[in-house]
Amino acid sequence: MFGERRCRVAAVPLLAAALAGTPLAIASTAPPPSHAASAPAVLAGSVPRLTAGTFADPPSTVRPKYRWWMPMAFTQDEQLRAELADMKAAGAGGAEVATTTATGPRASDPEFLAEYGWGSPRWAQKVQSMLEAAGRLDLALDFTISPRWPAIVPTVTDVNDPRASQQLVFSHAFVKGGTRYGGPLPTNYRPQPPGGARRTPIAVLLARCGDAACDRQAGGPRMLHRDSVRDLTGSVGDDGTLSLDVPGDAGDTYVLMGFFQTGDGQLRNNFTTTTPNYVLDHLSEQGVRATTQFYDSSILTPPVREALGAVGRVDLFEDSLELGTAQKWTWDFADQWERRRGYSPISVLPALTDAGSAGLTAAPFFDFTDGSGARIRTDYRQTWNDLYIDSRLVPLRQWANERGMALRSQAYGGPIDTPQAATHVDVPEGESLVFFDNIEPYRLVSVGAHLNGTPVVSSECCAARASVWATTAGGWQNSANLRSVYRGYAGGVTQVVWHGYPYLTKGEGTSDQAVWPGMSYGGNTSFSEAWGAKGAPNWPDYRAINDHLARLQLVLRQGKPTFDVALYLQDFGLRSPATTLTGPRTLLESDSPLAERGYTYEYLSPAHLRMPSAKVSDGRLFPSAGAYRAIVLADQKTMAVDTARRLLELARDGLPVVFVGELPSSTPGFHDAANQDAELRRLIAQLVARPGVRRVADLAAVPDLLARLGIVPAAAPTTPSADVLSVRRSEATTDYYYLFNQRSWATEQRLTLTGEGRPYKLDTWTGEITPLTDYRQTPHGVVVDVALEASDTAVIALSTRHDETFRWSAGEEHGPTVARNAGLGPVLLDDWTLQVVSWSRGESGLPGDTAKTTLPAVEPVAGERGALPPWSAITPANGYDVDLGDVSGVGTYTSTFTLDDSWGGVRTAYLDLGAAVDTVTVTLNGTRIPARSPQDLRHIEVGRHLRAGDNTLTVRVASTLVNAVRVAPGTGAAGRPRMDYGLLGPVRLTPREARQPTLAVEALERELPLAAGGTNQARVRIANNSPRPVSVSVDVTTDGGVEATVDRPALLIPGRSSATALVRLSGRRESGSSTLVIDAVAANGARGQAHVTLRHSDNLAVNTTGSPYPRVWASSYQYQHPPSFLTDGSAATYWVSGGHTPGQAPTPETPEFIGVDLGLATVVRAVGLSGRDNWAPRSYDVQTSLDGERWTTVLSVRDDAPNAGTTTAVTPTEARYVRLRITEGRYPTQPGHNTQLAEFAVHSADA
Structure with missing residues (x-):
């Protein structure tokens, strides 16, 4: 019978296992394991104590790693060893092996793949060679879980293999009441199963439409009466036909629905020894065992295991889930749903139709008239999350630990409770590409390590689209590497994995990956970066950068993280700071009212409150981990009963609980909803009646409330400001503060740091630790002044230690010995000689063959106030004898200048280089100046190296490689924009301490x-x-x-x-x-x-300089399309509001806002919108304000015609703030997902 074939796991999987030629263990139907995280068997390296020695020269365990791409086993052992040695010399602590396809005429041949593909005997030999080389170099060596992501193995080559990724599909037919249906089930499957895929029946249902015209409805949702659903599965014959007398009469419309499970057909080919390779099931232990059994049988050979043990620091790494758009299912999904949610999903499957990969949509194909569909889809997401954790992360981690590896994972990319999932891996990881310029998602990842008590939170950094060969170390722009690194650190990251280091070549032939300069990830117009000796001229300077980052990572692993408050987060997914997969605003902005007052925080999932360690001691939640002094729930409308009960227990134990906005009034799931809702409201009423539970109207009121509760911010600015974010790590005698200026402009702050002892500056560029003498101790902490350049960092320690590391001295006090200045002042250096060594394609044109040619010296002509021309302007067309227009390389600038006798009394002086692209090293009078932050080229201390009389200053500037790549033959990069390189100045010397x-x-x-x-x-x-x-x-x-x-x-x-x-x-x-x-x-x-x-x-709104004003904002946005793109002057970049699924676009009830703060009031006469015509706002109001609170509408647009690219006059008005209130978008398909816009302009002149 059809109904008997609906069995959850049995007969069909056995046949597919036989086809795959691999033993198969059927998933257990035992009760699911507990969600409580266990202590990892393998820690990601011990944490060395911070001492003067370890800070000066950090050990390899705290150094950055590199993602190391290679074309499977089509590599040479000698080259592999050389590349590992190159990383070591650059200050790396390890590498992460990631394979790509090869290029060349043989790259997809079965014979080539059988020999060189991932998983071949040759691949196992390469793994052994790499491990042995890494061990000799004291490097960690990690391996991605498979040759590509999502995970595949060579043994899953059939779409019907039960270990392959599964999906839920449905078919339907409308039938009129009172008629008879006879024949096969409908075959109009949504989505259409892949070719050759078997359909395993799940259910056949009949339901009555809420509207008799539902069969003629063009778009969803088509509403059904839930109480009319009948399960007809057992009535389907063995031949797949159904005979049915449809109830009702001709005025009723019913729908017959078939639900099936099939392989989803997602492929990753040309990576392994076989083809095709189907993506594995990520919701079943069968999928995990496909990986682990293959590793055990084919990769972890005895020599590999021996080498792995010798290295001792090996991660098994799984990248973020990119599982496609199919709605995921697995063999026991229905059983697990019933076991975990308390009811069978069979009769409510219509609510999942067209719900997509996340099980979330505002417009399913079918839904229920009683409004239960949203709860059912939440139950789907919760079950998805539970299976991912229990059936994938838990067994995968256990297997890895048993073999001496730690599990490192980017546990997001589906409907996943990321903070919960992060507690089930040894090393949780985020990434700058997906998180872009937002800090909050890193907090979701890092909480897992904090609650587990493990030291490493990792970040895949710093990939940028279309930026290979072109990223800079410093700067405030999105392609600036250190900016991305620092933002991750501010969110809890303690390990950087650079993206990435490509093998010398990707294969044979003449592809752009097999000619000079060599392999890069995705080609010469793709993602950054391509580090290594074959790469950019600035590569040698990354030794100093990696030393700097290693010191920061050493600091960030000391003691334990300490937070002021926890923020409650109930969500599945990770998409944007304002709108996640489930729609509501769930994450704060990094400049929230809490940040403005200096409070530190991170996010807790409801699952965390069920952990055994979720206890309150001395008013602190998780006292041995985050030590949160309160928990804040912001506009939390739903909550599970067990969570409310747990919060009540914690409040009784003395934990302050703060509700912001609405109180939870409904439970998220479907089962017994009415009774569960009533019980929730009863518990919440008890909770809010407790003396330690408070309620405020909005987030802006929370800081004052916390202060009244005696909860002092960790790093409180004297004047509220979110410019500087802090991370606090505490141990018995020392509090370490990592301070990050998240702005694109310089900032000065006076901060009160919580802690005891004296303050010390930890210079992470030089490795020096020096006491601060300008500070003040108060009952609340230590007051210090902090000045940071744009996107720069500082580390301050408060310590009661008195040893070789923290040595106290009062410092020398040098005052002027004369009363008046007799002419000593800043000196402009504008007379330079430039000698460039050009890096370009060598004679052979092969990867790594770089010609380094010394070009004739040139004297750059400085501008009126000392600005120097970029190399792109040093061309014959501009009167120079040398052409540097398309040159990459290393330029040495030399200036000889004379200082009068008054400079003989100068003790400290700043060298200000203005700007430079990219990395710089400075030598003054033969002495090399210690490395300084590329974020701050304005304050290079050189005073003790100056002398009265003649001085010689040399500034070496190393460029990126893109200018040379774009003009080299065969690279495919001719369309890349030219970069401006060189010392750009103006260069000045400013005396500080002197006799005068x-x-x-x-x-x-x-x-x-x-x-x-x-x-x-x-x-x-x-x-x-x-x-x-x-x-x-x-x-x-x-x-x-x-x-x-x-x-x-x-x-x-x-x-x-x-x-x-x-x-x-x-x-x-x-x-x-x-x-x-x-x-x-x-x-x-x-x-x-x-x-x-x-x-x-x-344009009053445009801001290309990174200055404080004009400042743009939006009510929601997606990570990679932030509001700053609205005013960057580029039509190529654009803002996108937070919606990801149909129905999340703006409406009159839920409008989106974008706006600009001009800084000062001015007269506004016109606005302009441009770009993204098919997604741009259709209906909106232009509103102005002087105070940001009271708004006046000066223009209303209700326009069915495209209006992007036009400038529209508004009623002239004086305003500091201008915003759009968007109520309808122009999304190509309705209901819309979001709205988009490239540029938002404001004008004072008439349109």
Whole structure:
């Protein structure tokens, strides 16, 4: 019978196993294992204690790793050993082996794959060779779980293999009431099963439509009466036919539905010894055993196991799940659903039709009139999550640990409770590509390690699309590598795995991967990066960068993480900070009110509250882990009964609980919903009645409430600001603070750091630890001043230790020995000689054959205020005898300058290089200056190396390789944009401590946008380096078309202190650039000067300089399409709102907002929208405000015609804030997923 063939696991899988030629163990039907995380059997390396020695030279266990791509086993052992040695020399601590396909005429031949494919005997030999080489070099060596992701193995080659990924499909036919149906079941399958796939029956159902016209309905959902559903599975004959008397009468419409399980057909070919290879089932232990059995039989040979044991630090790594769009199912999904959710899903399967890979949609093909569909789909996601954890992560981790490996995993990419899943791996991992510029998702990943008590949270960094050969170390832009690394650290990351290091070549032939410069991931127009000796000229400088990161990672693994509060998160999926898979806002922004007040936090899943370690001691939840002092629930409308009961227990134990906005009033699941909802409301009523439970209207009220509860922020700024984010690691005698400026502009903060002892600066570039002398101790902690450049970091330790590591000294106090300055001031260096060694394709054209040619020296012509031309402008067309337009390489800039006798008394001085692309090393009078952060080229200390008389300064600048790659034959990169390389200046020397009093004047923003009719303000820091107070006068000059006024033209600056002056600017120019000059003169004769370049346009909103204003924002966005793209001046980048499934696009009831804060009020006369015509806003209101609270609508658009690319006049109004209230999008298919826009412009001139 058809119904008997519906059995969950049995006969069909056995046949497929025989076809695969592999023994198969059927999944157990025993009760599922507990979700409680167990302590890992293998830790990802021990944590060395931070000492003066380990900080100066960190051990390999805390050093970054490299993802190491290679074309399967089509490699040479000698080259593999050389590449590992190259990584070691660059400061790496390990590599992660990841295979790709090969190129060449034989690459897809069965004979070639049988010999060189992943899983072949030759591959096992390569694994052995790599492990042995890594062991000799004291490197960790990790392996991706299969040659590609999602996981495959050579033994699963049949779509009907039960270990292959499975999907749920359905068919349907509408029938009228009172009629008779006879014949085969409908075959209009959605989705259509792959060719050759068998259909395993799950259920045949009949249901009555809520609307008799549902058979004519063009789009979903077609509503069904749930109480009318009949299970007809047992009535289907052995021949697959059904005879049925349809109930009702001619006025009723019924639908007959068949539900089937099939292989989903997802393939990854040309990677292994066989073809095709089907993606494995990620929801069953059968899928796991396909991997583990193959490893045990074919890869982990005795020599490999011996080598693995010798290395001792090996991760089995699984990348994020990219399981396609099919709705996943598995052989025991229905049984597990019934066991876990308390009811059988069979009769409610219509609610899953067209629900997609995440089981989430606002427009399923069918749904129920009683509104139960959403709860049913939540139960699907919960079951999916449970099976992924219990049937994949748990057994995979156990198997890896038993073989001396740790399981490292990016546990997201499906309807997964990521914080929960992260506790079931040894090393949870995130990635900068998916998380992009958002910090919050890293917190979801890192909580797993924190609750497990393990030291490593990993990040795949720093892939950027279309950026291979072109990423820079420093900068605030998205392609800046250190910016991406630092953001991960701010979210809890403690290990970077660089993306990546390609093998020398990808194969044979003339493809762009088999000619110079060599292999890269995805080709020469694809993802970054291609590190290694064959790669960019800046590669040698990454030794200093990796040393720096190793010191940071050493700091970030000390002690344990300590947080102020936990945020409750009930969600399945990981998509964006404002809208995740389930729709509501569930993650904070990284500049939330909590961040503005300096509170540290991370996210807890409901599953975490069920862990045995979820206890309260001394008012702290998880006292041995995060030590959270309160839990905050923001607009949590749903909650399971057991979670509410657990929260009530925790509150009784003394944990403060804070509800923001609505209280939970319904349970998420379908089973016994009415009774469960009532019980939830009863428990919540008890909970909110407790004295330690508080409720506030919005998140902005939470910081003050926490303060009243005595919960002090870990790193509290004197003035609320989210510029600087902190990570606190605590041990018995020391609190370590990692501080990160998340802004694209410089910031200054006075912070009160929680902890005891004296403060120390840990210089992660030089390895030096020095005491801070300018601080103040208070009952709440230690007050320190922090100044950070854009996207830069600092580390401060508060310690009661007194040893060789934390040595206290009062420091030397050098004051001026004369009362007046007799002319000592900044020196502009604008006379340079440049010698470039060009890196280009060698004569053979083979991978790695790089010709390094010394070009004739040239004297760059500096601009009026010292700016130097990029190499792209040093061409014969511009009057030079050498052509550097398309040159990559290493440039050596030399300047010889003379300092008068007054400089003989200078003790400290800053060298300001302005800007440079990419990495720099500085030598002054024959002494190499220690490495400094590429985020801060303005404060390079050189004072003790200067002398009165002649001085010689050498600045070596190493470029990326893209300019050479784009003009080399055969690379396919001719369309890549040219980069501007070199020392760009202006270069200045500024005296600090000297015999004479000095004044240091510095513009915190070197560039500012200033549109016609608009305003902006420049911040100028003026430092008095004398121990005595001094009066300072400030004056400004501008070019034509700009007006400037200083807020405080006369200042009294205390001794050894600084003050910030604001220069208000207004502009009339619509294009080009001009210069603002700030002069400061002190009463003691000291003087200084700063310059700001003003970029002019007619758009008040555009911001290409990374300055504080204008500042754009959005109510939701997707990680890789943030609101900053709305005002970056590029039509190629665009903002996308948070929706991912039909029905999440904006509506009048749930509008989306995008807006811009102009910084200062100005008259707005027009707005412009451009780009993404097919997805752009269709209906919206333009609203303005002076305070960001009270809004006035100045234009309403209800337009069926495309309007992107037009500028529309609005009622002229004075405003600081301008926003769009979007109520309808132009999505190609309705209901829409989201809305999109490339540029949002605001104009002061008439349209």
